[in-house]
Amino acid sequence: xxxxxxxxxxxxxxxxxxxxxxxxxxxxxxxxxxxxxxxxxxxxxxxxxxxxxxxxxxxxxxxxxxxxxxxxxxxxxxxxxxxxxxxxxxxxxxxxxxxxxxxxxxxxxxxxxxxxxxxxxxxxxxxxxxxxxxxxx
Numbered sequence: 001x002x003x004x005x006x007x008x009x010x011x012x013x014x015x016x017x018x019x020x021x022x023x024x025x026x027x028x029x030x031x032x033x034x035x036x037x038x039x040x041x042x043x044x045x046x047x048x049x050x051x052x053x054x055x056x057x058x059x060x061x062x063x064x065x066x067x068x069x070x071x072x073x074x075x076x077x078x079x080x081x082x083x084x085x086x087x088x089x090x091x092x093x094x095x096x097x098x099x100x101x102x103x104x105x106x107x108x109x110x111x112x113x114x115x116x117x118x119x120x121x122x123x124x125x126x127x128x129x130x131x132x133x134x135x136x137x
Contacts, residue, residue, distance in 0.1 A: 001073040001119065004063045005033035005041060006055060006094070011078035012037055016044045018076075018109055023047060025120040032066070034059035060090035067097040074119070075105040076112045 003026065007015040019026060019041045031049045033041060038051035053059035066072045075098055079091065098105040104124075106112035118124035 001029045002066075002071060003029050003031050003074045003076065004066070004072045005031060005037055005049070005076050006060060006063065007034075007037045007078040008055075008080035008083065010080040010083060012040055014109055015076070015078050016040050018078075018112060019045050019047065022113075022116045022120075025116055029119075032063065032072075034063065055090065060094060064090070064093050064097055067094065067101055067103055070101060072103060074115060074124075075103055076115075077105060077107050078109065078112070079107045 005015060005019070015037055023045050026045075026047055031041075031047055032038070033049050033051055035051050035054040035057070037055075038049040041047060042049050042051070052062040063072065063075075067075070075094065077091070077094060095105065095107075097103070104115055106115050115124065
């Protein structure tokens, strides 16, 4: 599966700790991330991650475009709901695109754990159910 990792500034450390905890599962999948998040996760875990620009500089838009082209299967986007951001429309776009394309998205660690644990058990292959064409790669 292709998994996108994004996190707001105040949630980057949480994303790093999450990826350390779930490294054995995440290592079996293709990962991409916005620039700073990807750099921090890679440095802490050694996971192979395709890094885009930082979120505010267009990385969130790059990931949005991959979602729109059905190149992302799961999104882990740890949001900070209490800090206003100038690039808030980018976050809204990712959420909307995930809904449009039936892509599971976790915006907090509790939901991310449910999704990644399901992924690890092998019972999270919804692609054949919601989008049969996507399952054929």
